[in-house]
Amino acid sequence: MYYVYKTTCILNGKIYIGKSSSERKNHKSYLGSGIYLRRVIKKYGESNFKKEILKEFYKEEDAYTFEIQMIKEC
Secondary structure (H helix, E strand, C coil): CEEEEEEEECCCCCEEEEEEEHHHCCCCCCCCCCHHHHHHHHHHCHHHEEEEEEEEECCHHHHHHHHHHHHHHC
């Protein structure tokens, strides 16, 4: 299983869209792994971010396609 998620900085409203495997889904501390995202989490602290699961997929390709679609819409 794969899922697409949205991580939001509650201080400024900026969002990050990402995709991951289901092993990380229930790890509350996993907010994403992008370089920019990791930098802002370090700057503002994990407690100022929230993660939402947008959609789950069986195939990684489907998750990737949805991730790209969500990034374009933001």
